Amino acid sequence: MRQVSAEDILALECPQTLVTVNVYKPDGSATATTVGWAMIASGSPFYYAVALGKKRYALECLLARKEYVVSFPGDGQEKAVLFCGTHSGRKTDKEKESGFRFVRGAEVNAPLIEGAAANLECRLIHAYDAGDHTIIVGEVVTGHVEDTVLRLFNFGNTGFSPAKPLKVRT
Numbered sequence: 001m002r003q004v005s006a007e008d009i010l011a012l013e014c015p016q017t018l019v020t021v022n023v024y025k026p027d028g029s030a031t032a033t034t035v036g037w038a039m040i041a042s043g044s045p046f047y048y049a050v051a052l053g054k055k056r057y058a059l060e061c062l063l064a065r066k067e068y069v070v071s072f073p074g075d076g077q078e079k080a081v082l083f084c085g086t087h088s089g090r091k092t093d094k095e096k097e098s099g100f101r102f103v104r105g106a107e108v109n110a111p112l113i114e115g116a117a118a119n120l121e122c123r124l125i126h127a128y129d130a131g132d133h134t135i136i137v138g139e140v141v142t143g144h145v146e147d148t149v150l151r152l153f154n155f156g157n158t159g160f161s162p163a164k165p166l167k168v169r170t
């Protein structure tokens with residue numbers, strides 16, 4: 001065993017979960033932020049958690065609106081995922097420039113991503129301070145899946161791609 005830095009440990013988290021957090025900005029346009037630090041936090045009630053950097057524009061909008069969508073981007077949406085992970089909605093119109101097509105959620109006032117493998121409509125339950133991030137825990141009030149679309153994961157230097165589906169036991 002050798003002692004390592006936080007960066008070394010982070011590099012080991014590969015493949016990594018890949019989601020976007022989508023919210024409406026104060027002007028009513030949609031914005032999405034790419035997030036890798038994400039997990040299911042409770043089964044019943046169904047809570048999903050994401051860690052958002054304190055300077056993220058999505059965090060500011062989410063805390064104001066208290067409703068948002070977590071999307072699992074699908075195969076073919078790699079460019080839009082990278083765009084939303086490298087541009088801030090504070091200065092960019094992601095509705096026009098990201099390549100994602102947004103549509104209003106069914107139960108929350110937040111945007112779904114068309115063609116994503118899944119969209120989870122969430123209401124804010126807790127916001128926990130966690131160092132340089134805020135952990136957002138939301139109740140999933142409803143979800144949508146696209147049965148034929150494979151979910152993307154982050155494979156680090158080799159980019160975003162779907163994980164090879166395992167053969168399900170029959």
Ligand SMILES: Cc1cc2nc3c(=O)[nH]c(=O)nc-3n(C[C@H](O)[C@H](O)[C@H](O)COP(=O)(O)O)c2cc1C
Pocket residue numbers: 031032033034035036037038051052053054055056057058059081082084085086087088089090154
């Ligand atoms: C693959 C990938 C994973 C990321 N994961 C996170 C994350 O878990 N939390 C976070 O706050 N930012 C994460 N980011 C960075 C944000 O997506 C990025 O800073 C984005 O431009 C913020 O946009 P915003 O200011 O509109 O919220 C990630 C970026 C990429 C490309």
